[in-house]
Amino acid sequence: MNNLHVVMGGIGKNIIFTSLISRLCKKDNADKISIMSPWRYIFQNNKQVDNVEPTTDFRYFQELEKYDNIIYYEPYLSNYTKDNDLHILDAWADMYGIDRVQHAPYINVDKIESEYDISSEFTKKEYCVVQFNGGKGGRCEASVNEPRDYRLDLVQKLIYRLKNVLDLDVVCLRHDNEPKAEGVISFSSNPHNDSLFNIIPLIEKSKFVITIDSALMHLSALTNTKTIVLWNESQTRPQRIGYNKHTHLCCNNDIAIDIDITSILSKIDEKD
Numbered sequence: 193m194n195n196l197h198v199v200m201g202g203i204g205k206n207i208i209f210t211s212l213i214s215r216l217c218k219k220d221n222a223d224k225i226s227i228m229s230p231w232r233y234i235f236q237n238n239k240q241v242d243n244v245e246p247t248t249d250f251r252y253f254q255e256l257e258k259y260d261n262i263i264y265y266e267p268y269l270s271n272y273t274k275d276n277d278l279h280i281l282d283a284w285a286d287m288y289g290i291d292r293v294q295h296a297p298y299i300n301v302d303k304i305e306s307e308y309d310i311s312s313e314f315t316k317k318e319y320c321v322v323q324f325n326g327g328k329g330g331r332c333e334a335s336v337n338e339p340r341d342y343r344l345d346l347v348q349k350l351i352y353r354l355k356n357v358l359d360l361d362v363v364c365l366r367h368d369n370e371p372k373a374e375g376v377i378s379f380s381s382n383p384h385n386d387s388l389f390n391i392i393p394l395i396e397k398s399k400f401v402i403t404i405d406s407a408l409m410h411l412s413a414l415t416n417t418k419t420i421v422l423w424n425e426s427q428t429r430p431q432r433i434g435y436n437k438h439t440h441l442c443c444n445n446d447i448a449i450d451i452d453i454t455s456i457l458s459k460i461d462e463k464d
Contacts, residue, residue, distance in 0.1 A: 193220045196245060196256065198228040198264035203388070204410040206231045208433070210297045211281055213240050215290045226259065233386035237300040263288075272432075280433045295435050297413055301392050315377060319361035320354060321391070321398045324422075325370040326406030337448035340404055340427045347373050350402075350453050358460075363394055365408045400460055404449065405433065413437065420459050424449045 197216060199209045206229055216225050217240050224242035227235045232244045245256070256262065265287035267273075272283035285292045324342040337344055351373045354360050364376040372378060379394065381387040392411060395401060401412045401419040405428055412419040413435045423429055423442040430440040439459050441451050 196259040207410040315361040323365040323408035343448040
């Protein structure tokens with residue numbers, strides 16, 4: 193079958209969907225499947241992906257007639273939203289009628305042509321990579337915390353400890369309009385092209401990653417770097433969209449993530 197599988201949503205949701213591609217090829221009895229996504233570059237170098245189509249509106253598109261079926265299953269409009277222990281990949285697998293898969297995204301980053309290797313430009317010291325904001329995908333004001341973000345005053349205290357106690361530089365993935373903690377090295381990119389993937393060499397060479405449930409969590413899952421993920425369970429939890437390979441710390445409130453700095457630091461040296 194020549195099916196077109198539609199994936200909507202943000203960068204992280206599209207990255208985690210790549211875990212399903214091999215099983216969907218098997219279901220379609222095909223070596224490759226085609227994807228419709230707003231994030232073309234996530235899929236374009238995957239050996240099991242044939243075409244990557246842009247998302248469309250309600251109009252008729254003759255060029256899509258070549259597909260036998262256009263298939264769209266949306267976990268956010270399913271039982272996933274009422275089951276607090278159902279992982280998004282398991283929800284997708286159940287809707288597709290395929291066996292559940294390991295939570296292991298795959299992107300062939302070796303074939304992505306970056307303009308330059310930035311891994312040596314940021315710092316000559318040992319460093320970690322962090323992301324503390326992103327709950328609104330860069331759509332919030334710089335002075336505002338979202339419930340999925342790490343509380344601003346705690347961010348600055350943690351950065352101080354990372355720099356002055358652990359003697360690390362801190363590379364921070366952030367949008368230009370998001371808060372910038374004092375002393376961090378900002379990494380910014382255009383999320384609409386593959387320059388975002390330039391951070392992967394930085395992740396691979398870093399001592400560890402500390403992140404909220406946002407793009408950096410999913411990008412780090414493409415590597416073997418130790419990753420500590422901070423969760424606010426009033427929003428979501430690792431059982432629903434996290435990775436087993438990561439270390440998880442959780443709180444539950446309506447304002448922002450307020451996990452104690454000591455708890456985070458203790459996980460850095462903890463053996464996996």
